[in-house]
Amino acid sequence: MAVFKPHLPILEDIKTKGFLAALLFKTNEAVERLTAGLDIEDIRGVLRGDPAPRPNPRVKPHADGFWFHMRPTYYHNLVTGLYPSFRLGWLSTYFFVFEIITGLFLMIYYTPSPLVAYENMLNILSNVPFGRLMRDTHKLGAELMVIVVLLHMARTFLTGNYKKPRQFTWATGVVLLFVTLLLSFSGYLLPWDQLSLWAVTIGASMVEAMPPPAVGELVNLVVRGGPQFNAGGLLRWYLAHVLLLPLVGIVFLGVHYYKVVIHGHSLPPEAEPVGEDTAKRVPTDQRTYFMPDVITREVLYVALLTAVVVAWSIFSFHAPLEPHADPLITPLHTTAPWYFLFLQGMLKIGDKVVWGLIAPGILTGLLIALPYLEVGPSRRYGDRRVGLSVGLLAVAVMAILSFMGTPHYLVSSSPDQEIVAELLPQTQPGPLRESDWNEMTAGTWRAAEWEAAPTATLRNLLHLYQEEVEHAQDSTRCRRAGNCLTDPQGSMLIEDWQDDLKRITFRVIWDGGPDQVCAVGSQNEFCQVVYFHKNANYWQKP
Amino acid sequence: MTWRVIVGTISFVITMIMLGFVAVTEQDRMANFSVAYEARTVETGGALFESNCATCHGLDGAGVPAKGPALNTPELFNGARLTEANFAGTVDNFIRLTIAGGRPRMSEWARAQSFIDPMPTWGETYGGPMRNDQVDALTNYIMNWGLAYQGGAQPTAEPVVGVGTDITVELPPGDAASGEALATSQGCTACHVLSATGPAWLAASDPNDQGIGTRAALRLEQPDYQGAATTPEQYLFESIVAPNAYLVTDNPAYINAATGQSIMPATYGALLDPQMTSDLIAYLMTLK
Numbered sequence: 001m002a003v004f005k006p007h008l009p010i011l012e013d014i015k016t017k018g019f020l021a022a023l024l025f026k027t028n029e030a031v032e033r034l035t036a037g038l039d040i041e042d043i044r045g046v047l048r049g050d051p052a053p054r055p056n057p058r059v060k061p062h063a064d065g066f067w068f069h070m071r072p073t074y075y076h077n078l079v080t081g082l083y084p085s086f087r088l089g090w091l092s093t094y095f096f097v098f099e100i101i102t103g104l105f106l107m108i109y110y111t112p113s114p115l116v117a118y119e120n121m122l123n124i125l126s127n128v129p130f131g132r133l134m135r136d137t138h139k140l141g142a143e144l145m146v147i148v149v150l151l152h153m154a155r156t157f158l159t160g161n162y163k164k165p166r167q168f169t170w171a172t173g174v175v176l177l178f179v180t181l182l183l184s185f186s187g188y189l190l191p192w193d194q195l196s197l198w199a200v201t202i203g204a205s206m207v208e209a210m211p212p213p214a215v216g217e218l219v220n221l222v223v224r225g226g227p228q229f230n231a232g233g234l235l236r237w238y239l240a241h242v243l244l245l246p247l248v249g250i251v252f253l254g255v256h257y258y259k260v261v262i263h264g265h266s267l268p269p270e271a272e273p274v275g276e277d278t279a280k281r282v283p284t285d286q287r288t289y290f291m292p293d294v295i296t297r298e299v300l301y302v303a304l305l306t307a308v309v310v311a312w313s314i315f316s317f318h319a320p321l322e323p324h325a326d327p328l329i330t331p332l333h334t335t336a337p338w339y340f341l342f343l344q345g346m347l348k349i350g351d352k353v354v355w356g357l358i359a360p361g362i363l364t365g366l367l368i369a370l371p372y373l374e375v376g377p378s379r380r381y382g383d384r385r386v387g388l389s390v391g392l393l394a395v396a397v398m399a400i401l402s403f404m405g406t407p408h409y410l411v412s413s414s415p416d417q418e419i420v421a422e423l424l425p426q427t428q429p430g431p432l433r434e435s436d437w438n439e440m441t442a443g444t445w446r447a448a449e450w451e452a453a454p455t456a457t458l459r460n461l462l463h464l465y466q467e468e469v470e471h472a473q474d475s476t477r478c479r480r481a482g483n484c485l486t487d488p489q490g491s492m493l494i495e496d497w498q499d500d501l502k503r504i505t506f507r508v509i510w511d512g513g514p515d516q517v518c519a520v521g522s523q524n525e526f527c528q529v530v531y532f533h534k535n536a537n538y539w540q541k542p
Numbered sequence: 543m544t545w546r547v548i549v550g551t552i553s554f555v556i557t558m559i560m561l562g563f564v565a566v567t568e569q570d571r572m573a574n575f576s577v578a579y580e581a582r583t584v585e586t587g588g589a590l591f592e593s594n595c596a597t598c599h600g601l602d603g604a605g606v607p608a609k610g611p612a613l614n615t616p617e618l619f620n621g622a623r624l625t626e627a628n629f630a631g632t633v634d635n636f637i638r639l640t641i642a643g644g645r646p647r648m649s650e651w652a653r654a655q656s657f658i659d660p661m662p663t664w665g666e667t668y669g670g671p672m673r674n675d676q677v678d679a680l681t682n683y684i685m686n687w688g689l690a691y692q693g694g695a696q697p698t699a700e701p702v703v704g705v706g707t708d709i710t711v712e713l714p715p716g717d718a719a720s721g722e723a724l725a726t727s728q729g730c731t732a733c734h735v736l737s738a739t740g741p742a743w744l745a746a747s748d749p750n751d752q753g754i755g756t757r758a759a760l761r762l763e764q765p766d767y768q769g770a771a772t773t774p775e776q777y778l779f780e781s782i783v784a785p786n787a788y789l790v791t792d793n794p795a796y797i798n799a800a801t802g803q804s805i806m807p808a809t810y811g812a813l814l815d816p817q818m819t820s821d822l823i824a825y826l827m828t829l830k
């Protein structure tokens with residue numbers, strides 16, 4: 001007589017069906033529960049592209065499962081192809097998830113403290129298997145995500161999807177846009193290198209302008225975590241990057257998706273009668289079921305894109321890592337990240353308050369209010385000439401403003417420094433550091449006599465040097481700034497300094513220059529020294 | 543439909559192969575990065591050394607008289623200095639420690655060479671201005687000098703035969719231009735630019751608008767002059783190799799209160815050869 005009797009129905013099954021059959025049966029049952037309605041045979045049918053059996057088990061996950069209830073059960077035939085959505089919304093989601101996964105990996109090796117953050121980055125690069133790949137894909141994914149989200153916005157604008165009844169979908173989209181931009185931007189600060197520090201400093205100086213001064217100061221303190229960016233500020237931005245923004249993003253992603261299911265995917269504008277929204281009324285003969293058609297497309301896009309991102313990161317894209325952040329050294333030509341260049345451009349136009357706060361504020365307001373501004377009922381391109389023209393105009397203005405944000409526009413640095421910065425940029429390795437160390441023959445080389453230099457590397461460098469010298473003498477740019485140099489001459493002194501280390505002095509003189517070479521405080525002369533090590537391997541990037 | 547599954551599967555397999563490729567090459571990549579990074583710290587260290595240390599240790603690390611000892615020298619790397627300082631760690635640690643903490647109280651060894659100021663503290667941890675990674679970069683840069691002395695290789699520079707302290711010896715003709723360069727490389731300009739640390743050489747910085755070339759003649763005629771010189775050139779010679787033969791007392795800071803001697807090192811007779819001395823004198827004579 002057993003004291004207690006185990007209740008294991010599988011034992012019964014094994015007794016009646018045999019071991020293997022019982023195991024299969026149980027596995028099948030588990031799969032069906034996990035997918036909320038599809039057993040193994042159903043899944044194989046989906047993957048093979050079999051016609052749906054009747055009754056269709058493939059609609060059950062949409063009704064009973066969590067993940068699929070966020071996706072429509074079927075689409076209109078007209079919206080399953082590339083046009084009109086280009087799958088950009090789906091790809092935005094993909095990048096969001098991709099960033100979370102790669103980001104978690106990086107988080108394991110990262111401490112948000114100015115004392116060790118930079119060292120952590122070095123450790124990730126030099127000591128963590130797959131560390132560089134994770135860092136590169138995370139950075140590349142962030143940039144691509146910004147692009148994809150912007151394109152997604154552009155396409156919902158072009159096809160007029162924000163119109164009634166999808167105004168709220170658009171509004172949540174705007175929140176997601178800001179989350180995306182801020183996520184990308186806050187990530188900038190974390191490596192604690194020069195790039196991060198100065199890009200973020202430029203951004204934060206804008207909020208400082210907020211009137212009245214008391215408010216501006218307060219907001220500035222909140223954003224920087226103190227009068228200076230330091231431990232406090234880094235921790236704040238880190239927490240925003242890994243906690244606050246992803247959280248807001250996930251919540252709004254849920255709302256956004258919910259709205260998309262509720263309203264259905266809009267048909268191409270020309271396929272609907274003007275002013276009507278037929279997305280939810282798909283005739284039975286026009287239906288394409290999510291499973292298997294749409295899901296295989298989506299998975300295909302993801303598989304392809306992952307391969308592209310991974311290949312790109314392995315073979316060509318490497319996230320830059322500049323020297324350690326140093327509040328005392330402002331690198332020449334710091335710029336905001338590209339998607340904020342337009343702000344930097346606006347700041348060059350005029351007042352910080354007007355162009356750094358009020359103008360961006362109005363832009364944001366316009367973006368959210370768009371559905372209530374362009375109220376015409378028709379989504380057809382032909383009926384929206386004004387709206388589309390204004391949209392294209394806005395893109396053009398953004399492009400111009402972004403250009404104005406680059407150092408090419410109105411930066412008042414001296415042309416002599418520009419010459420050297422061209423060969424020896426302060427924010428990336430540049431031509432000199434990427435040249436062949438062994439071909440940097442010791443000696444004094446004059447840029448004007450580049451053809452006579454003994455090695456190809458030197459000839460290249462000196463030629464570039466000479467071109468820049470000539471630009472400083474006469475070019476539209478220096479003429480506009482009124483600071484062209486008279487008779488500038490460039491030379492370069494290469495010394496074998498230590499074992500495997502060369503010391504290279506750039507010397508630009510004009511107006512005859514001083515007698516003494518590179519003495520402190522002399523006139524008509526600019527000197528810059530750089531050390532160059534044989535193993536520095538800049539062409540390999542970080 | 544089927545082609546989507548096939549293309550998707552192929553992409554997935556390709557991704558996995560690429561990850562496999564990374565897995566296989568990752569060790570090499572990490573090692574290469576470490577080497578490259580170390581090399582870049584040497585570059586950074588060079589720049590830091592040039593802007594912070596060269597005034598005392600010389601741009602080439604050969605040392606500056608009265609300011610700081612040579613670092614580009616075999617004694618630092620072959621253990622001689624470690625033994626002298628009773629330091630049990632490695633050269634690398636010795637250098638890092640000295641840079642980060644400085645030598646707030648000058649060592650006996652340094653005092654014997656009459657350096658004016660002690661080695662400053664640089665590390666942030668000890669109240670200096672530099673971050674740890676900067677101290678590391680400087681250490682790597684200085685250690686890189688050591689490579690040249692590995693395997694017993696000695697510096698190729700010929701030892702200087704000093705001119706001595708006898709101011710009556712015949713000097714070769716001097717060259718003012720190389721004298722001007724020597725004034726910087728030998729550390730004279732560390733003291734003789736402003737009259738606070740030593741009599742200013744340029745007329746513009748002298749309270750009486752007299753350059754050293756003019757003063758040299760006037761000093762001889764001063765009633766309190768007790769030196770052995772009979773010509774302005776000899777006076778300059780004497781001032782360089784035997785600063786205590788006649789003390790300029792315009793400023794109490796010129797004299798070490800404890801010893802009553804000039805703060806100008808009395809070692810130049812051994813450090814400068816006849817040519818160098820003559821060049822310096824020729825240069826000084828141009829500063830009227």
Ligand code: HEM
Pocket residue numbers: 085087088089090092093094096149152153156161162166169170171172173174176177180253256260264265266
């Ligand atoms: C993280 C960012 C975003 C994600 C993950 C996302 C995701 C999605 C997805 C999956 C769809 C389904 C249709 C499609 O693929 O086009 C969609 C539709 C839509 N999204 Fe977004 N979106 C994001 C940002 C935005 C932004 C910035 C806007 C505009 C300001 C926007 C406005 C819309 C609108 C109006 C629709 C409805 C389109 C239709 O019904 O055809 N979304 N979004």
